[in-house]
Amino acid sequence: MKNRKDIVYGVYSEEHDIIEAVREARNRGMEIYDVYSPMPIHGLDPVLGLKESRLHIAGFIYGLLGTLTAFLGMTWIFTRDWPIIFGGKPYWAVPSFIPITFELTVLFAAIGMTVSFYVVSGMGFGVDNDVLDVRISDDKFCLAFDNAEVEADEAKQFLQANNAEEILEKTLKA
Amino acid sequence: MSAPVSSIREPLILGHKTYHDITEDLVSPTEKAPPLSWIMVFIPAVALLSLGTFAVYWTIYVGIGTWNLNRTINWGWDITNFVWWIGIGHAGTLISAILLLFRQKWRTGVNRAAEAMTIFAVMCAGLFPMIHMGRIWNAMFIFPYPNTRGSLWVNFNSALLWDVFAISTYFTVSLLFWYTGLVPDLATIRDRAKGLRKKIYSFFALGWTGSAKHWQRWEYLALVLAGLATPLVLSVHTIVSFDFATGIVPGWHTTIFPPYFVAGAVFSGFAMVLTLMLIVRKVLHLEQYITIAHIESMNKVILATGSIVGVAYITELFISWYSGYIYEQAAFFNRAFGVYWWSYFGMMFANVVSPQFFWSRKLRRNVTFTFMLSILINIGMWFERFVIIGTTLARDFLPSSWSYYSPTWIEISIYLGTFGLFFTMFLIFARVAPVVAVAEVKHILKTGGDQYVGEDAVKGH
Numbered sequence: 001m002k003n004r005k006d007i008v009y010g011v012y013s014e015e016h017d018i019i020e021a022v023r024e025a026r027n028r029g030m031e032i033y034d035v036y037s038p039m040p041i042h043g044l045d046p047v048l049g050l051k052e053s054r055l056h057i058a059g060f061i062y063g064l065l066g067t068l069t070a071f072l073g074m075t076w077i078f079t080r081d082w083p084i085i086f087g088g089k090p091y092w093a094v095p096s097f098i099p100i101t102f103e104l105t106v107l108f109a110a111i112g113m114t115v116s117f118y119v120v121s122g123m124g125f126g127v128d129n130d131v132l133d134v135r136i137s138d139d140k141f142c143l144a145f146d147n148a149e150v151e152a153d154e155a156k157q158f159l160q161a162n163n164a165e166e167i168l169e170k171t172l173k174a
Numbered sequence: 175m176s177a178p179v180s181s182i183r184e185p186l187i188l189g190h191k192t193y194h195d196i197t198e199d200l201v202s203p204t205e206k207a208p209p210l211s212w213i214m215v216f217i218p219a220v221a222l223l224s225l226g227t228f229a230v231y232w233t234i235y236v237g238i239g240t241w242n243l244n245r246t247i248n249w250g251w252d253i254t255n256f257v258w259w260i261g262i263g264h265a266g267t268l269i270s271a272i273l274l275l276f277r278q279k280w281r282t283g284v285n286r287a288a289e290a291m292t293i294f295a296v297m298c299a300g301l302f303p304m305i306h307m308g309r310i311w312n313a314m315f316i317f318p319y320p321n322t323r324g325s326l327w328v329n330f331n332s333a334l335l336w337d338v339f340a341i342s343t344y345f346t347v348s349l350l351f352w353y354t355g356l357v358p359d360l361a362t363i364r365d366r367a368k369g370l371r372k373k374i375y376s377f378f379a380l381g382w383t384g385s386a387k388h389w390q391r392w393e394y395l396a397l398v399l400a401g402l403a404t405p406l407v408l409s410v411h412t413i414v415s416f417d418f419a420t421g422i423v424p425g426w427h428t429t430i431f432p433p434y435f436v437a438g439a440v441f442s443g444f445a446m447v448l449t450l451m452l453i454v455r456k457v458l459h460l461e462q463y464i465t466i467a468h469i470e471s472m473n474k475v476i477l478a479t480g481s482i483v484g485v486a487y488i489t490e491l492f493i494s495w496y497s498g499y500i501y502e503q504a505a506f507f508n509r510a511f512g513v514y515w516w517s518y519f520g521m522m523f524a525n526v527v528s529p530q531f532f533w534s535r536k537l538r539r540n541v542t543f544t545f546m547l548s549i550l551i552n553i554g555m556w557f558e559r560f561v562i563i564g565t566t567l568a569r570d571f572l573p574s575s576w577s578y579y580s581p582t583w584i585e586i587s588i589y590l591g592t593f594g595l596f597f598t599m600f601l602i603f604a605r606v607a608p609v610v611a612v613a614e615v616k617h618i619l620k621t622g623g624d625q626y627v628g629e630d631a632v633k634g635h
Contacts, residue, residue: 034385036385038193038613039613040613040617041386045390050387050390056398059398073318077318078330082326086329089331093331099336099409100339103409104339104343106406107346107347110346110350110351110399111346113395114350114399117395121387121391122381123357123380125377129383132383137361137384138193138194138365138366139193139616
């Protein structure tokens with residue numbers, strides 16, 4: 001694997017133009033490297049063939065971990081490690097464990113999901129991913145092809161035929 | 175253009191903005207030198223913060239004796255302020271999480287600032303229980319960690335400990351939610367910046383590229399975090415109310431507390447969002463993003479939650495009479511006609527009577543009136559907490575220990591200091607990041623911009 005990617009990309013100003021171009025590229029069986037936008041484009045995911053994110057499943061597991069940590073932790077502490085009677089209640093006072101169990105469920109799920117999101121997306125403090133075009137975070141939508149997957153000329157012709165306002169090339173560190 | 179056009183919906187973005195205009199309008203305030211109006215607010219904010227810092231230092235150095243708390247009234251301004259600030263924070267989560275789940279598009283104009291407000295308000299709130307402990311250097315004892323004292327654990331059956339967990343979770347989740355929302359906007363600033371500024375924003379933008387997969391995950395994350403934050407925010411003030419409701423003190427020992435506290439929190443929080451946003455809107459010229467339609471929507475929430483609070487007050491009075499329990503009746507008689515009668519009537523006027531003005535559409539859409547009312551509500555909600563804490567404790571079980579309490583200048587200074595902290599943080603935030611969520615506003619442009627919806631849309635299309 002070489003660690004650089006040569007990209008050909010088309011610049012668009014309207015969401016629906018880029019959605020049309022993506023649909024056309026997929027119909028022709030062209031491999032799309034990525035689509036970039038200043039905000040989420042609704043309706044793009046199915047056209048682009050993106051699978052549903054599994055982040056919420058991870059979130060559920062983290063949450064469950066929180067539930068167990070809190071409930072089993074309090075159970076162990078109050079029945080095994082140091083049992084104390086509070087106000088004549090039983091050692092294992094389940095109803096009064098509910099608030100903390102709930103809070104830790106939420107805490108674990110939220111931290112776990114957020115960390116997972118950044119890790120799987122290759123993001124983090126100080127990470128310096130190459131930006132394809134600085135206008136992406138402003139007002140432009142970009143459809144990108146990797147030269148290793150689609151010939152540069154073919155990509156350029158395709159973008160030309162599909163209303164790209166500009167067609168540019170850039171090498172990204174992969 | 176193929177975007178849908180509606181002439182019925184009120185536009186949420188005025189001035190026929192393009193995506194690029196939105197970037198310019200919202201990001202440029204962070205790129206220019208601070209305007210005079212900012213400096214004029216920043217100086218008093220830092221001054222108050224310094225006063226508060228000194229008062230906190232003095233409290234720790236000399237001890238809690240610098241406050242006027244006594245044996246009977248052992249919770250005073252400190253816990254009043256704590257509950258008040260926590261309540262303020264709730265509006266941020268309501269706007270960002272609950273309104274996201276309800277798909278309310280107007281949230282995008284105010285959510286970023288409201289979330290920031292939540293975080294700063296929780297910081298102010300957290301200060302009070304910490305310094306009230308007296309020995310703040312032992313503050314970590316509230317967390318259950320294996321220690322050389324046994325291990326001696328905390329009491330998991332105590333409402334006060336539930337509060338520790340609720341508030342630290344609330345702070346963490348709010349922070350994650352807010353920062354993740356902020357990342358694409360920090361990337362926008364990064365891509366416009368040069369030199370050192372670019373390096374700094376590049377560090378904090380976490381390497382955001384705007385890839386479709388990242389956006390997909392980002393939206394999922396926001397949605398699930400919103401789903402988690404919604405029961406969380408309800409639990410936080412519920413648990414704060416347990417601090418009182420699980421006690422046996424007449425006037426505190428009531429089952430109505432959780433819903434009543436949550437409604438009150440949202441009520442006061444929205445009032446604070448309005449106070450803050452009406453100033454921000456003016457100073458940063460954001461009238462086209464925080465429109466009259468936004469203000470009206472928030473005023474409707476104030477009307478609804480204010481009315482719930484009003485019903486709760488009256489239910490409380492009714493139940494204390496209907497219970498036939500003389501100590502409960504005496505507690506409520508004391509609230510209205512006892513030593514702190516003025517705070518009870520202040521609360522009743524500001525929280526029950528004043529929001530009813532918002533039945534009028536004209537007043538809901540009047541910026542000056544909204545601003546004045548939002549401040550009145552903030553004061554009223556402070557009175558509410560003082561009524562619950564101060565009046566109840568002043569007349570406890572033994573008439574021989576009945577007492578009266580008014581704060582020392584140290585206590586007042588700490589409270590003013592939290593305003594200093596809150597505004598200093600908010601003003602710094604407004605300088606370094608966009609106070610309106612740039613990407614999210616762009617996202618609703620084609621369904622909320624005035625060239626696509628509203629009266630002008632049909633003509634201009």
